[in-house]
Amino acid sequence: MKVLFAGGGTGGHLFPALAVADSLRRAHPAAEILFVGSITGIEASLVPQEGYEFRGFPVVGLPRRVGPRQIRALVAAARCVLKTRRLIGEWKPDVVFATGGFASASVLVASWIARVPVILHEQNSIPGLTNRIASRFAREVHITFSSSRRFFPRRDHLRLSGIPLREGVAAGSRSRALRLFRLDEARKTVFVFGGSQGAHHLNEAILDAMALFAGRKDIQFLLQSGQKDYDWMIERCRRIPIRTWVRPFFPNMGDAYALADLVVCRSGALTLGELAASGRPSILIPFPHATANHQMHNTEPFVAAGASILVPDAELTGEVLAAKIDELIKNPRGLRDMSIHAMRLARPQATDRLVRAIRRVAEGTDGPQQAPLPAPEAPRRMPRRSARGEHVARQGS
Numbered sequence: 001m002k003v004l005f006a007g008g009g010t011g012g013h014l015f016p017a018l019a020v021a022d023s024l025r026r027a028h029p030a031a032e033i034l035f036v037g038s039i040t041g042i043e044a045s046l047v048p049q050e051g052y053e054f055r056g057f058p059v060v061g062l063p064r065r066v067g068p069r070q071i072r073a074l075v076a077a078a079r080c081v082l083k084t085r086r087l088i089g090e091w092k093p094d095v096v097f098a099t100g101g102f103a104s105a106s107v108l109v110a111s112w113i114a115r116v117p118v119i120l121h122e123q124n125s126i127p128g129l130t131n132r133i134a135s136r137f138a139r140e141v142h143i144t145f146s147s148s149r150r151f152f153p154r155r156d157h158l159r160l161s162g163i164p165l166r167e168g169v170a171a172g173s174r175s176r177a178l179r180l181f182r183l184d185e186a187r188k189t190v191f192v193f194g195g196s197q198g199a200h201h202l203n204e205a206i207l208d209a210m211a212l213f214a215g216r217k218d219i220q221f222l223l224q225s226g227q228k229d230y231d232w233m234i235e236r237c238r239r240i241p242i243r244t245w246v247r248p249f250f251p252n253m254g255d256a257y258a259l260a261d262l263v264v265c266r267s268g269a270l271t272l273g274e275l276a277a278s279g280r281p282s283i284l285i286p287f288p289h290a291t292a293n294h295q296m297h298n299t300e301p302f303v304a305a306g307a308s309i310l311v312p313d314a315e316l317t318g319e320v321l322a323a324k325i326d327e328l329i330k331n332p333r334g335l336r337d338m339s340i341h342a343m344r345l346a347r348p349q350a351t352d353r354l355v356r357a358i359r360r361v362a363e364g365t366d367g368p369q370q371a372p373l374p375a376p377e378a379p380r381r382m383p384r385r386s387a388r389g390e391h392v393a394r395q396g397s
Helices: 011-027 043-049 066-090 104-115 129-134 146-151 174-181 200-214 230-238 255-257 269-278 293-305 318-328 332-344 349-360
Strands: 002-006 032-038 053-056 094-100 116-121 142-143 158-160 187-192 219-224 245-247 262-265 282-284 306-310
Touching: 002 011, 002 066, 002 104, 002 349, 011 116, 011 187, 011 269, 011 349, 032 043, 032 066, 032 104, 043 053, 043 230, 053 066, 053 230, 053 262, 066 104, 094 104, 094 349, 104 116, 104 129, 116 129, 142 146, 142 219, 174 245, 174 255, 187 255, 187 318, 200 219, 200 230, 200 262, 200 306, 200 318, 219 255, 230 245, 230 293, 255 269, 262 269, 269 332, 282 318, 293 306, 293 332
Parallel strands: 002 032, 002 094, 032 053, 094 116, 116 142, 142 158, 187 219, 187 262, 219 245, 262 282, 282 306
Antiparallel strands: none
């Protein structure tokens, strides 16, 4: 079984793919796995570190405004499709598993041309453009939120599976985290992060909030700054008299979640899946510039269930954030209830469902194929009309 994985650019697209690849490798050690993505995305460095073969291409996003940049992007995309098509012809995958985003677009087009079956996974409540288009010819489309159904032109191949998570997310160790992060077991821990790339506005707000907690002995902060803000945040934190541990990125997110009494974060689909799996209460600040404002829509089931509190980015200040944090950490029973509500939203079988789907499609045991788009080299033939106005099929059609 040969499986080609496509997706990256951000952790939200890459980490679900890695979770599925890890599970597939454990369940089927003989399976051959190849990742394809952008040479400038995080996948270019992270995928080889995880022990997978990686082929990178000069993938570029498509600007939304018509102009010279869009023309250059389309030319680059066409070249990338040709290179990816050549790779597929040489490697001959049995199935392609894609998590969307511009990093997977060329692979999906090349797979359609080569007639390789495709399985898509959509993480967000509002699907991205790549997955919406590719869903027309995909064999199966697995979604995280039931509200996503209405955005897909076909419904017959949709599967509500949840978001796949890496094995260690829900298996962190609080005692190990205390040693690793040098924090105090007696204090409430607030874990703050803005995703794999960081979030400057959120970083500014939490630093202002921490200044209002200066000198407090009942609270401490675990901060993921992102690489760009790391030096700046370290310097600011040194001037605030409160226990803090700052890192650009936490590869051991399971330990961070295990230690956290409260999480303050953006509301990407992967983050929400991790919050549910680890049962962490949260304050969610959706990224306001996400496509179609999908992060705001992602929060809806968590806020409705009582697992999270929403703070819109436009209302985010240090004072607002400090007040919310203080209110929650002083209410242990409320935090416990939020944790229970978060765990009820988890879909722990998501990764296994996707691995089974990959095997089913790769081995051709998925039943009748869904109707794909017509192949480019076989245009549809139109019937001619007889003199009596009846439709008569052309010979050979």
